[in-house]
Amino acid sequence: MDIRKVIEKIYNEVKPMFGRGKVADYIPALAEVNPRQYGIAVASIDGESFGLGDCRTKFSIQSISKVFTLAMVMRHLGEELWESVGREPSGTPFNSLVQLEYEHGIPRNPFINAGALVVTDRLMNLYERPKDSILQFIRENADCDDIYFDRNIARSELETSSRNMALGYFMKSFGNIDHDMDKLIDVYCNQCSVAMTCEELAKSFLFLANHGENPFTGERILSVSKAKRLNSLMLTCGFYDESGDFAFRVGLPGKSGVGGGVVAIIPGKLSIAVWSPELDSHGNSCMGIETLERFTTDIGTSIF
Amino acid sequence: MDIRKVIEKIYNEVKPMFGRGKVADYIPALAEVNPRQYGIAVASIDGESFGLGDCRTKFSIQSISKVFTLAMVMRHLGEELWESVGREPSGTPFNSLVQLEYEHGIPRNPFINAGALVVTDRLMNLYERPKDSILQFIRENADCDDIYFDRNIARSELETSSRNMALGYFMKSFGNIDHDMDKLIDVYCNQCSVAMTCEELAKSFLFLANHGENPFTGERILSVSKAKRLNSLMLTCGFYDESGDFAFRVGLPGKSGVGGGVVAIIPGKLSIAVWSPELDSHGNSCMGIETLERFTTDIGTSIF
Amino acid sequence: MDIRKVIEKIYNEVKPMFGRGKVADYIPALAEVNPRQYGIAVASIDGESFGLGDCRTKFSIQSISKVFTLAMVMRHLGEELWESVGREPSGTPFNSLVQLEYEHGIPRNPFINAGALVVTDRLMNLYERPKDSILQFIRENADCDDIYFDRNIARSELETSSRNMALGYFMKSFGNIDHDMDKLIDVYCNQCSVAMTCEELAKSFLFLANHGENPFTGERILSVSKAKRLNSLMLTCGFYDESGDFAFRVGLPGKSGVGGGVVAIIPGKLSIAVWSPELDSHGNSCMGIETLERFTTDIGTSIF
């Protein structure tokens, strides 16, 4: 089957679907994005890649950054990481504060905000200049140097970070945050502000499709076992409260962000990134999810 | 790779691990089971099968029956089913009552008790003699007539069904249960009491490994799409509160029961059933989980 | 100060306020009541009494019955009662199920439904013919034989008792309900259906204003200490989620029911019953609460 043709067909079917969702408005800088944008990029582990539509426009990757920071921390830490952050879907449409309270400051998984804060806190133990290291990690895996923090977005996030500050201080009261909250929130808001294109994003996830090895450089980023586990976490927890539904409808490990990006992998084969800023009520890109559901249906495969 | 040899090796490695868990004691009839039993059976979609240890001893499949009733209901109902039961992991170590309250009587997924009660309630709309139909469905898929309700277990469950009665009445107060609670609980306790062996259980799950088609008879049980979706649900919700952890460590769709049974599938290939009555703190068979984790590690594959 | 004049003034001020709330509609038999009714009755411990408006019309006392059953049980049990039911306000606008789950089947206080079910369950241990005994207790304290169960209301309650059945079975699963749920719910629905007038209700609460002694017969119903404690419970828990607000605005121990009745006492002096079927969003009689707030303001006293 010619994947390029499948993608072109889906692109043309989905493109008329603008207007079903709303651009994220929790920070001003995100709310200003033109909603009617749509791009797709595919990268395969044997080196091929192509894109369609707005696949070369930078957007804010937001929560997708949590995959990079988790990989950076899993690389260095073993089972001890999982004593301070769980591996279970969060299961609550509310926020994670209720669950944090019941579970004594241990967040359910590394992809809810509380869990991502713990991961970044650990990253700050492991890397001397955490912000530089994050950018470097993403650049190397995307095989691209033109990836940066969007200072406008980062500042906007910082100004509206009360809830994340609450999460952080709450975990700190249970002893599960080591660093000063002001420093931690600075790294965290910056990682969320990373600007990338679909093409760069698809490439940067290839090491997860390739069992932990960067297919460009041959460098091993994660062991086979750790890559498998990170993929499993994306499947069960990568799409907020809609994770179960995403696994049910799409059946691929992936991660979304409120900037409208969605990225998923087919283990042993390829990664695919979609971007469209209109979000559904769960904070996932409407057209991104639609694209991926059609993709797995059309190529007749999912991991199940 | 010779799967039989892999299984033999694992069987010998895991067999000395008795004593790590406790037999279910919430009903007297289950508490009487000899804990030191351990069996494995594998069945492939091309007709091969083999077993080891106590693979021909009957045990109570308990919650594994929820997969059969769900398949029976999904067969007849489309999207309307998912308006009365969710597809998200439950995410709470407590019980599902809290979540039921927040979500107005809609259980999170069909594998928590509340969800399974809704599924059985719908099954009673679809099948005139529901208990007979359940047995018949399992017998056909297991290619075996010697499968029955354990009346002793069923009676014992009925006598200790207060919590399930509470769940049922609570959902009824939201209009999400149609049938008389006494009749519903009778069907439900019987389905949980079904007695099977590992060999029978492995065979009976082959239709899910075979994309919805019974490989013995060629009968289509579920459409390809529905089979994929049921498998996705098993992966994300099949192991109680430990589902995320199971996906993380094993990476296969599967289902466990407090009788000590665990069954999992490799899509397109095979199904594997393990039984050992000693349970971990989450209610999953210790040696069952251990066996499956080693199995996916040794054969170098999971769905991720 | 002439209390009768104060009451007449308030009656005339409040009477034009019809139309602010809604009659209870959770059971058909209650929904049929004419909303534009309003009665007040006052009874003092020295034997005086008077009434205004619809003070001689029977209405369903509903949750006010919980005070009678609690008094009947407190009379016979000491501290052991408080091991199976708490004395703290429930503090949740939802239902009591969430709290029941966290607190292992011990309801927060005897005036939430779960707590009242436990109290009635204990009453069934103490009195051989519980329904007869409840009627007798109320008749004696109201000094009136024409008090009965409204069979129409009781039947209607029984038919819509799923949520109370859920509460009961849930507590039974924790071992906190002794009796068969069907028998318990029958007694409970009957006690809620008791029909009384404001005049009868005011009289029947005099023993609580009179430190536990029936002022007509001189019979001691409760010890001074137990009467004080029951009054304290009414103040802190008697008005559903609005209890704190009621204490804040009115400052008297009292109890309301969804039939539109409200009764309160001034310790050492009098009891006052108001009835008007229109309820606020918390299930308390709008004009009943309004009347009591004006009453304590005008006579310049509350217990604070």
Next chain:
Amino acid sequence: MDIRKVIEKIYNEVKPMFGRGKVADYIPALAEVNPRQYGIAVASIDGESFGLGDCRTKFSIQSISKVFTLAMVMRHLGEELWESVGREPSGTPFNSLVQLEYEHGIPRNPFINAGALVVTDRLMNLYERPKDSILQFIRENADCDDIYFDRNIARSELETSSRNMALGYFMKSFGNIDHDMDKLIDVYCNQCSVAMTCEELAKSFLFLANHGENPFTGERILSVSKAKRLNSLMLTCGFYDESGDFAFRVGLPGKSGVGGGVVAIIPGKLSIAVWSPELDSHGNSCMGIETLERFTTDIGTSIF
């Protein structure tokens, strides 16, 4: 009845009860207090006062300060205050975060930490130099200038304020905190650190026993209605999770602090302060509660 004799009798009965509780250890500075201290002071609105035991030893009033700040804010604000803080008992043994989440950042009442933070935040709007004004208010009502912030305690609180920071940021994310969290927490930790003796404390609460008027100066602190309402709040919410139980056993409006202080009033008559640092599992002084329970029993009165 001679109240002094009653108090002397109780003092002698309760004094041998050391060893039933534990000194607060959540901040180092509190943990260092000698647990075997016990003092009582009574002040009546007609000017009499006396004390026993350690009634002239300074201790940290902690949460009792919430009554002073609330009075300072109620003095200036009307109903608008109650839009941002509730008047219902909190009803949860956990912390208030769960409830805050359900109720969109509106704390249940002004005596849980979240509510007290809102009150102090408002106080910072009303008083230009909030810390000075707090001290001045307490000094005037206690008729004593030797009342100050314990800098050692205040610093210790600040260093362990993660949970309060979490509460504050969380409410800020709902728009219910106006001030910078660092400034707010500084005022809050200082108010909790106020050091007073039982004698001073008893005097400083006389305006609440005296319907809002300072009996020494004749100055009206609160209107009669507001004083009644503040008293009602103390009764229903003043003793943490044990408030209902306290109302049940003691029946007086009062407030406790984890420094071991307890203060209560008999409206129209007197105020009584007890101090003993050993706390029960709810954070209330064991001997303080015991003293007050015996006091209302012996003088044969409570407000009920």
